[in-house]
Amino acid sequence: MVERQRRMRGDSGAVIVESAIITPLLMLFVFGIFEFGFAFRDYLAVANSARDGAREASVAADAADADYRMLRAIQRASAALPDGVIERIVIWEAAGPTDTVPTSCKNGTPVTGSCNVYDSADLSTPEYQFGCQEIASGDLFNSPDRFWCPIDREVIAGSGLDFVGVYVQITHDYITGLFGDTVEFDDHIVLKVEPQDAS
DSSP states (O other), X not given: OHHHHHHHHHHHHHHHHHHHHHHHHHHXXXXXXXXXXXXXXXXXXXXXXXXXXXXXXXXXTTXXXXXXXXXXXXXXXXXTSOTTOEEEEEEEEESSTTOOXXXXXXXXXXXXXXXXXXXGGGGGOOGGGOSSOSOOTTTOOOOTTOTTOGGGSOOBGGGOOOEEEEEEEEEEEOSSSBTBSEEEEEEEEEEEOOOBOOO
């Protein structure tokens, strides 16, 4: 009887040691699942945002509000993202379907005749500020789409349609910090603009 009690006491000690070893590993596994799930959600939202933005830019073609419509499409597609995580949106004149975003544009510098650069604050810019206006009387603003003006985009089928590229970049914040503080996700899509009538 005494030997049996001694054996039971020894087993309870082993359970405590096993729990001390397994619990941190189990918690790391559970937190890893959470972190991966949220990061994957943000990655998919970025890919969807770039795709929807490029599709809208292609359809809007040379409309004066083309960039405004592209930003609205990105805003809708990125609804799953936390507020303010979009670091950069670039719309650029691509050389072809496999072109990548120019380095200066990707780094946040708009280039005349090449690209317009936006951030999350531009998602709330009102429509009347678009349209390639240099200075509006009274409001004194420069429209954010003036560097690669939508009305300059080639949309007539016989004369070589422009390719339009859309790049979206976000910073994802890790919740637990076990895998670092942040990670950057980005994606880009290039489409040919939809041909318009020559009228």
